[in-house]
Structures are given as C-alpha cells and as structure tokens.
Amino acid sequence: MPEWRRQQIERESRLEAGRRFSDGKVFAAKDTTALLEAVIRPGDRVCLEGDNQKQADHLATALAGADGSRLHDLHIVQSGLVLSAHLDLFTKGIASKLDFSYSGPQGAAIARALYAGRIQLGAIHTYIELFARYFVDLTPQIALIAAVSGDREGNLYTGPNTEDTPTIVEATHFKSGIVIAQVNKLADRVPRVDIPGDRIDFVVEAPTPFYVEPLFTRDPAQITDTQILMAMLAIKGIYAEYGIQRLNHGIGYGTAAIELLLPTFGESLGLKGKVATHWALNPHPTLIPAIESGWVKQIHCFGSEVGMDDYIRARPDVYFTGADGSLRSNRAFCQTAGLYACDLFIGSTLQIDLAANSSTVTPERIPGFGGAPNMGSDAHGRRHPSNAWLKAGREATEAHPGMVRGRKLVVQLLETFGDKMVPAFVEELASVEFARRMKLELVPVMIYGDDVTHIVTEEGIANLLLCRTAEEREQAIRGVAGFTSVGRARDRKMVESLRSRGVIRRPEDLDIDPLDANRHLLAARSIKDLVKWSGGLYRPPGKFRNW
Amino acid sequence: METLEIRRTAAGRAPGTKGHAITGVVASGNLEVLLERVLSDTQCEVTVKTSVEGFGDVWRAVIDDFVERHSPGGLRISINDGGARPDTVSLRLAQGVRLMEVDG
Amino acid sequence: MKAPLTKYRTGSWYEATGRERVAGLLDTGSFTEFIGPEKREVSPHLARFDLPEAFDDGIIIGRGTIKGREVLLAAQEGRFMGGTFGEVHGAKLTGLLRYARGHQDAPRVVMLLLDTGGVRLQEANAGELAVAEIIRAILDARIAGVAVIALVGGRAGCFGGGGIIAGCCSRIVISEQGRISVSGPEVIETNMGVEEFDSRDRPLVWRTTGGKTRRLLGGADAYAEDNIASFREAAINLLDRIPAFDLDTMAQEQARLARRLEKFGRCQDTPEIWQAMGIAEPDRIADLPDEDFDRIAHAQKEANHDAR
Numbered sequence: 018m019p020e021w022r023r024q025q026i027e028r029e030s031r032l033e034a035g036r037r038f039s040d041g042k043v044f045a046a047k048d049t050t051a052l053l054e055a056v057i058r059p060g061d062r063v064c065l066e067g068d069n070q071k072q073a074d075h076l077a078t079a080l081a082g083a084d085g086s087r088l089h090d091l092h093i094v095q096s097g098l099v100l101s102a103h104l105d106l107f108t109k110g111i112a113s114k115l116d117f118s119y120s121g122p123q124g125a126a127i128a129r130a131l132y133a134g135r136i137q138l139g140a141i142h143t144y145i146e147l148f149a150r151y152f153v154d155l156t157p158q159i160a161l162i163a164a165v166s167g168d169r170e171g172n173l174y175t176g177p178n179t180e181d182t183p184t185i186v187e188a189t190h191f192k193s194g195i196v197i198a199q200v201n202k203l204a205d206r207v208p209r210v211d212i213p214g215d216r217i218d219f220v221v222e223a224p225t226p227f228y229v230e231p232l233f234t235r236d237p238a239q240i241t242d243t244q245i246l247m248a249m250l251a252i253k254g255i256y257a258e259y260g261i262q263r264l265n266h267g268i269g270y271g272t273a274a275i276e277l278l279l280p281t282f283g284e285s286l287g288l289k290g291k292v293a294t295h296w297a298l299n300p301h302p303t304l305i306p307a308i309e310s311g312w313v314k315q316i317h318c319f320g321s322e323v324g325m326d327d328y329i330r331a332r333p334d335v336y337f338t339g340a341d342g343s344l345r346s347n348r349a350f351c352q353t354a355g356l357y358a359c360d361l362f363i364g365s366t367l368q369i370d371l372a373a374n375s376s377t378v379t380p381e382r383i384p385g386f387g388g389a390p391n392m393g394s395d396a397h398g399r400r401h402p403s404n405a406w407l408k409a410g411r412e413a414t415e416a417h418p419g420m421v422r423g424r425k426l427v428v429q430l431l432e433t434f435g436d437k438m439v440p441a442f443v444e445e446l447a448s449v450e451f452a453r454r455m456k457l458e459l460v461p462v463m464i465y466g467d468d469v470t471h472i473v474t475e476e477g478i479a480n481l482l483l484c485r486t487a488e489e490r491e492q493a494i495r496g497v498a499g500f501t502s503v504g505r506a507r508d509r510k511m512v513e514s515l516r517s518r519g520v521i522r523r524p525e526d527l528d529i530d531p532l533d534a535n536r537h538l539l540a541a542r543s544i545k546d547l548v549k550w551s552g553g554l555y556r557p558p559g560k561f562r563n564w
Numbered sequence: 565m566e567t568l569e570i571r572r573t574a575a576g577r578a579p580g581t582k583g584h585a586i587t588g589v590v591a592s593g594n595l596e597v598l599l600e601r602v603l604s605d606t607q608c609e610v611t612v613k614t615s616v617e618g619f620g621d622v623w624r625a626v627i628d629d630f631v632e633r634h635s636p637g638g639l640r641i642s643i644n645d646g647g648a649r650p651d652t653v654s655l656r657l658a659q660g661v662r663l664m665e666v667d668g
Numbered sequence: 669m670k671a672p673l674t675k676y677r678t679g680s681w682y683e684a685t686g687r688e689r690v691a692g693l694l695d696t697g698s699f700t701e702f703i704g705p706e707k708r709e710v711s712p713h714l715a716r717f718d719l720p721e722a723f724d725d726g727i728i729i730g731r732g733t734i735k736g737r738e739v740l741l742a743a744q745e746g747r748f749m750g751g752t753f754g755e756v757h758g759a760k761l762t763g764l765l766r767y768a769r770g771h772q773d774a775p776r777v778v779m780l781l782l783d784t785g786g787v788r789l790q791e792a793n794a795g796e797l798a799v800a801e802i803i804r805a806i807l808d809a810r811i812a813g814v815a816v817i818a819l820v821g822g823r824a825g826c827f828g829g830g831g832i833i834a835g836c837c838s839r840i841v842i843s844e845q846g847r848i849s850v851s852g853p854e855v856i857e858t859n860m861g862v863e864e865f866d867s868r869d870r871p872l873v874w875r876t877t878g879g880k881t882r883r884l885l886g887g888a889d890a891y892a893e894d895n896i897a898s899f900r901e902a903a904i905n906l907l908d909r910i911p912a913f914d915l916d917t918m919a920q921e922q923a924r925l926a927r928r929l930e931k932f933g934r935c936q937d938t939p940e941i942w943q944a945m946g947i948a949e950p951d952r953i954a955d956l957p958d959e960d961f962d963r964i965a966h967a968q969k970e971a972n973h974d975a976r
Binding site: 238536537542543545546549553559560561562563564 | 679680682683844845868869870871874878879880894954955957
C-alpha cells in the first residue's frame with residue numbers, strides 16, 4: 018500500500034526534535050541555532066525571510082552559525098539576499114543552491130561567490146514569479162520569518178511590514194513544512210492577527226528588533242536639475258498625454274523628482290485629479306507633498322518604510338490599514354496589482370541596449386531585479402480597458418483597428434551617463450557577458466525591450482510604440498541616447514524624421530523651459546521639507562537629518 | 565586640467581540685451597558658465613577648462629548640439645568644469661543662454 | 669517662450685547658491701558687484717594642484733540696499749571648494765571690510781553671508797593670513813562704528829577660521845541648518861575618536877553645532893527660517909540692535925562665558941543644558957517647528973544677552 022503521509026510524518030518527527038528546545042511553541046534566543054539544527058535537514062529548501070525591507074536577521078545569523086557537518090547543501094529560496102549572514106550560509110557550505118529575486122547591497126558578494134563556485138544559481142526571479150514557484154516546484158520545507166510581536170500560541174502581528182510573510186507561511190505550512198518566527202516582542206495579546214497561530218510552529222523573541230532597511234527614502238537634496246528636466250518630460254509628455262491614473266514608480270531619484278513635481282509643475286499643467294491618483298507603491302516619503310496637496314486617492318503597499326508609520330496611521334483614507342490603525346502591506350498582492358491594475362510603470366536601469374532590453378546585472382555585481390520585471394511587463398492576461406491602456410494599444414498598431422488590444426506603458430527613465438561617465442546606453446548588455454561566463458541558458462534581463470514603450474532621458478522622450486520597424490526603433494533609442502557613443506552614432510536625418518513624427522520629443526517640442534529645470538521646482542527640497550509637509554508625522558531616520 | 569578652445573558659427577544672434585550672465589557653481593560633477601556678449605552676431609567662442617581630461621570629442625559634440633539648438637551668436641562662453649556630465653553641461657548652456665534673455 | 673515658473677521659488681537659504689542669496693537678501697535689482705566674475709580674478713594656486721578655478725574664487729562682494737538702507741555685502745559660495753578662504757577669496761573680503769571702515773561714502777553696515785569649511789588647504793598660508801586679516805578688519809570696522817552682521821545657514825556651515833570670524837561679528841543670524849564651530853565634526857572624530865564624537869551621527873552633529881543650539885546658548889542673536897525672506901527679515905530687525913563695541917561689552921561677555929561654563933560645564937549633551945535652563949521637553953528641541961522654537965529662544969535670558 019502506498020504511503021500518502023510521508024511529509025506529515027516527517028514534519029512530526031522534526032517538530033518533536035525541535036520541542037526539546039521549546040516550551041510549547043516558544044524557545045529562547047540562546048537555543049536558536051540548536052533548534053534550527055534539530056528541525057532542518059541537509060538538502061532542505063529553506064526560505065529565510067528577507068526581502069528588500071524587513072529581515073529575519075536573528076534567524077539568519079543563527080542559521081549561519083550552524084554546524085556545517087549537520088546542516089549542508091540547503092537550497093535557499095528567498096526573495097531578498099541582503100544580509101552578510103545570508104552570504105555566510107554559502108561561504109560556510111551550509112547552503113549551496115540559490116533561487117532569489119533581489120540582493121541590492123550584496124550584489125558584488127554574490128558575484129564573487131558565484132565565480133568561486135560556492136553558489137549554484139537557479140534563477141534570478143521577479144518577486145511574484147518566485148512566490149508562484151513556492152506553490153509549484155520550490156515549496157519550502159522550512160520558513161524562517163520575522164514579525165513585530167507574537168503570542169505563545171504563535172499568532173503574529175507583522176506591523177506595517179507584512180510584506181512576504183503571508184505568502185511564505187501559506188506555501189510552507191499548508192505543504193507540511195515548518196514555520197519558525199522571530200518576534201521583536203512576545204506579548205500576551207497581539208494588536209492584530211496578521212498570521213494565525215496554527216500556522217506557526219515555533220516562536221523566539223529576538224535579542225534586538227528585526228532590521229529594516231529604509232530603501233525607499235530618497236533625500237530630495239540629492240535630486241539634480243537633470244532629473245527635474247526628465248521628470249518634467251515624463252509628466253508632460255507621458256502622464257498628461259495618456260492620462261495615467263493608476264501607476265507604480267521605481268525607487269530612483271528620477272521618479273522621486275516626478276513625485277515632488279506633481280504639486281508644482283503638475284499643478285501648473287492642471288493635472289491634479291486627472292493623473293497619478295491610484296498607486297501600487299511603497300510609502301515613499303517623497304510622495305507626501307502630493308498626498309497633502311490632494312493628488313492621491315489611494316495607495317496599496319508592498320511593504321512599509323522606516324519613519325512613515327505615524328503618517329500612514331493618520332491617513333487611512335489613502336493607505337490600507339488594519340483594525341489597530343497601522344499599515345497592512347502585502348508584497349504578493351501589491352505586485353499583482355502592479356501587473357494587472359496599473360497602466361504605467363516607470364523606473365530606472367543601469368544599462369539599456371539598442372533593442373531597449375535593460376539590466377542591472379554586470380559581471381561584477383548581481384543586484385537582482387526585485388519587482389521591476391513584473392511591474393515592467395505587459396500583462397497579456399489583462400482584459401479590462403482604460404483610456405491610457407487603449408491609447409497605448411492604438412499607437413502600437415495600425416492593423417485591425419476593430420480589434421485593438423491595450424498596452425501597458427512601461428517607461429525607462431534614465432540619464433544617458435551614470436556615475437563616473439559610464440554610459441547607460443550600450444551596444445551589448447554586460448549581463449550577456451555575465452551569462453557567457455557563468456554558462457547560463459538565460460541572459461538576465463530586467464525588462465525585455467518588447468515590453469518597453471517609452472525611454473525618457475534628459476535629451477527627450479522616445480516613444481517606441483510608434484516605431485514600425487526595427488531600424489526605426491534603434492534610431493529612436495539612439496536619438497535620446499545623448500552624447501554616449503550609442504547616441505553619437507545616430508543617423509541624424511532619420512532621427513529628425515522620427516522627431517517630426519512625434520516618435521522623439523525634445524524638451525522644446527513640449528514647450529519645457531530649461532530654466533524650470535531647477536531644484537526650486539521641487540515641492541520639497543530636503544527631508545526637513547517632507548517632515549514639514551507631513552505636519553511632523555513623518556519621522557526620518559537619523560542618517561537623513563541635517564538638524 | 566585640460567583647456568579646450570572651440571569656435572563655431574551660429575545661425576543668429578543670441579536673444580536678449582544682457583551684457584553678461586553667470587550660472588552654475590564649480591563643484592564635483594558641476595560647472596560654471598560665464599556668458600559675455602562681446603563677439604559679432606554669428607560668432608560663438610567657448611573656452612573650457614576641465615578637471616577631467618580626454619573628453620574633447622564629447623565636449624565638441626555637446627557644443628555643436630548647443631550651437632545648433634540655441635543659436636548663441638555673439639557670445640563668448642567660458643566654462644570652469646568640475647567634471648560635469650554632458651547632460652549637466654547641455655542644461656547649464658541652455659540655461660545660460662536663457663539668462664542672457666530674461667531675469668532668472 | 670513663456671516666463672519661467674518663478675512662483676515656486678520660495679528660496680531655501682541652505683539650497684541657494686551664493687548669488688541667489690545675494691539677489692534675494694537685497695532689494696530687487698539694487699546689487700552692484702565689485703570684482704565680478706567677468707574680471708576673472710581667480711586663485712593663483714589651484715592650477716598648480718590641477719584643480720578647477722572659479723571666476724569669482726567662491727566669494728561675491730559688492731553693495732546694495734536692504735529695505736532702502738545701504739549695505740556692503742559678501743557671500744561665500746559653499747559649494748566651491750567648501751567655501752574656503754583662499755588668497756583671492758580672502759583679499760576680496762578684507763578689501764570690502766577696509767572700505768567699510770575707511771571711506772566716508774561707504775555704507776555703515778556689512779553683511780557676511782558665511783558658508784565655509786575654513787581655510788583652503790591648497791592655499792594654507794595665504795588662507796590663514798587672510799583669516800587673520802579679516803578678523804583684524806572686522807574689529808577695526810566695528811571700532812569705527814560699522815555694524816558687521818553674519819548670516820549662517822549654508823551647506824558648508826561655518827567652520828574653522830569662519831567660526832572665529834562669525835564670533836567677531838556684531839550680530840549673528842542663524843537657521844536650524846546652520847552650524848558654527850571651529851573644529852568640524854570629521855576633524856573632532858579623527859583626533860579624538862569616534863567614541864568621543866561620531867561625525868556620521870547627524871542629529872548629534874546638529875545638536876552640538878547647529879543653529880538651534882547656537883541660538884539657545886546665545887551664540888547667535890537671531891533665528892531665521894530656512895528661506896531667504898526670513899534671513900532678510902531677521903537681518904533688517906538686527907540693524908537697529910547693534911551693541912556697542914567697547915570694553916564694557918567685552919567684560920560682560922567674559923563674565924557671561926564664565927557663568928555658562930560654571931552652569932553647564934559638566935553637561936554631556938545639549939538636552940542636558942536645555943534641562944538645566946528649565947526648558948520643558950528638552951529632547952524635543954530638535955523636532956520643534958521654527959515658530960515654536962523661536963518663541964522658546966526669545967524667552968531665554970541666556971539666549972538674548974546683549975553681550976553675545
């Protein structure tokens with residue numbers, strides 16, 4: 018007779034091994050490594066909750082401290098690999114295989130570990146792609162998660178940074194896996210139940226609160242005049258042109274400039290209420306002036322942002338909040354919203370090629386992609402119309418006018434040169450060389466060129482929807498590539514003809530005055546200004562203060 | 565430091581009546597541009613002193629584009645550059661020529 | 669082309685360039701520059717270090733009117749070489765101050781818009797001499813009855829010789845972002861260790877050297893919001909409150925400093941001082957809105973001593 022309960026039996030034996038260190042579900046921080054060694058088995062798929070914001074840092078450090086002869090060859094399946102402890106797992110041989118989405122600050126260390134053969138790379142995913150695989154072929158046996166508080170039954174309060182937790186717990190618990198939570202505080206009662214206790218097997222009060230990176234705080238003081246010029250181009254040439262109401266922004270300074278120009282430049286164009294009303298977006302501090310000026314109707318968030326909690330609590334008409342008053346975020350839902358319910362994604366990249374493929378991967382750094390490949394893609398399953406979506410669809414094709422299919426606007430906003438005069442426009446993405454060196458079957462591409470509808474640089478806007486041939490597309494890209502070698506190799510006559518057709522639009526074509534490309538145009542020019550806009554409710558971390 | 569002297573013929577006289585204007589600040593990644601209306605109506609001379617050497621061809625391309633788009637005839641333009649990127653240079657030149665025309 | 673969107677130019681002092689501050693501080697159109705950028709009086713030293721020059725060597729000097737009153741004025745550009753005192757930079761300021769003292773038709777008020785990290789390292793000797801000459805020139809001018817008013821609120825702060833120069837002025841206006849000190853945060857950390865002073869702990873840096881602290885301790889005489897209009901208003905108000913520059917003022921100042929040391933010398937951080945001064949919620953000072961803070965500062969005896 019076949020055995021149908023192998024996973025449940027296995028789970029029971031692991032729980033029993035773990036209970037030697039716990040009192041009920043609760044165990045002490047000093048026993049964390051021992052408990053992990055007891056419940057985890059070599060070769061397990063482990064999700065160590067870490068995304069680009071909150072980190073199960075106590076559990077990560079404890080796992081990295083495990084005995085490599087007991088725990089080895091783990092397969093790490095997690096969205097963010099950003100702590101040095103995450104890398105230690107691989108250098109110590111505790112883990113060997115990796116599937117992830119984002120690594121940000123550890124990008125260079127991951128590259129080194131890959132070349133040294135310490136990491137077998139599965140794939141660099143977009144967030145919901147990895148989440149989807151949690152339910153199909155990358156289901157974790159072990160999930161190590163983080164919450165603000167928990168009770169002895171395992172009920173968890175995640176606070177504003179709910180992020181990936183419900184998704185990870187869903188995939189792990191309901192497939193006979195084991196879920197271990199670190200909490201900042203063990204409590205008799207949690208302020209709200211974000212994760213029901215019967216899905217949690219063990220709880221530990223961490224010695225220090227979990228780490229959260231203020232990743233979405235852009236100091237307005239760093240925004241340059243060039244970025245302001247580009248933001249004006251985007252607002253006038255795209256937001257106004259298509260009437261973009263539902264959108265997502267990347268986290269660069271260019272998009273921060275757009276957020277800060279809505280109440281000034283956007284107001285002068287009479288766009289309030291007509292554009293940028295509904296968002297899938299983290300609580301960007303730079304959006305505060307637009308919110309306070311009445312531009313924003315609603316925002317759903319992937320996670321929270323350090324210092325924004327009190328502001329969000331005071332603005333429940335705008336944000337999603339729970340019965341306790343604090344933000345409820347959810348990365349899986351928000352990414353889905355970005356895919357299906359937004360008409361525009363605008364974000365930056367490190368490199369873009371002549372087919373508009375973009376990537377942030379270089380042979381030296383593999384920062385991952387996070388949500389950009391998802392947000393920056395046209396959802397072929399979308400079936401609901403909107404004016405912006407239909408207009409973009411009409412521009413994309415002249416054929417079959419009776420059967421127009423809409424298009425999501427996917428905008429790349431980038432300065433032609435990056436730091437140290439490194440050109441952003443290239444003949445070949447550095448990720449192609451990376452794939453060759455690593456013998457990867459798939460070149461890591463953040464956003465595929467055929468999904469990109471517009472490129473905005475300081476030189477102007479290239480509308481790729483209006484290009485009819487590959488050659489036109491290439492010249493449209495060269496036509497906004499500025500003084501990079503790609504830009505200077507343009508066919509001037511063809512670029513001028515594209516400009517006369519409106520495929521390329523320069524600031525002067527949009528009647529944008531270069532004298533307005535000035536920081537005075539920002540609704541807030543410093544973090545202090547943002548604090549003032551928020552009525553003192555936004556409390557920035559110390560590193561952003563100059564008072 | 566590298567000094568570049570670039571002379572071009574402009575289509576016409578730069579608009580406005582101001583005698584001189586200055587914009588920008590010399591700082592890392594930034595530059596100052598001094599514009600003086602001292603040449604005949606179609607002449608334009610640009611002197612660049614830059615801390616980043618070896619980008620002469622990029623400077624010439626930036627100036628050519630500027631002369632073509634903004635027609636800065638009659639102007640002697642002097643630049644002290646702290647390593648600004650071409651986009652910043654283009655923007656400051658465009659702003660400078662506008663300053664010769666209006667009170668900014 | 670239409671007019672630029674100037675209506676949004678509310679003009680943060682911290683953000684503004686030296687030239688923007690001058691234009692906004694003075695009555696519109698009243699400024700006449702001395703030795704302007706077109707004269708190209710640049711540093712004779714920077715080329716030797718392969719460093720770019722500025723046409724005005726980072727300082728703008730000239731005359732104009734403020735609410736109709738004639739003033740002389742100098743503004744440092746904090747973003748060029750950190751607003752540092754080089755040879756030409758210093759000579760321009762010294763010359764302006766000597767003109768104020770020496771000429772019958774010169775205005776009797778000098779505004780110093782300080783934004784400086786101190787002496788320019790590449791011109792060390794010339795810069796040190798310049799600072800000494802400027803201090804002498806300020807004191808001579810004050811003895812001759814000229815009011816010298818420092819305005820501090822720029823990115824570079826007011827450090828090194830600049831901190832001493834500010835201390836020699838008749839009056840000081842400062843904003844929250846402004847900082848006055850002699851040794852900068854990095855210098856203290858380098859010499860005394862990060863345990864003594866963590867230069868990257870920004871709230872610590874500001875509550876030690878920043879505008880609110882200087883104002884409450886009486887090291888500055890007026891507090892401005894971080895915009896050019898507020899600095900202008902504060903400067904105008906001070907014009908009629910210039911203390912006599914005599915032995916009596918100096919003696920009072922000395923006594924006041926001795927008392928300060930006695931009362932607060934054992935405090936480890938500024939909130940302890942505010943506590944000792946009887947200020948409610950001393951930890952909240954850093955987060956107080958400008959108007960609330962200004963009210964508290966006005967009520968403090970320590971902050972409003974005539975002998976600064």
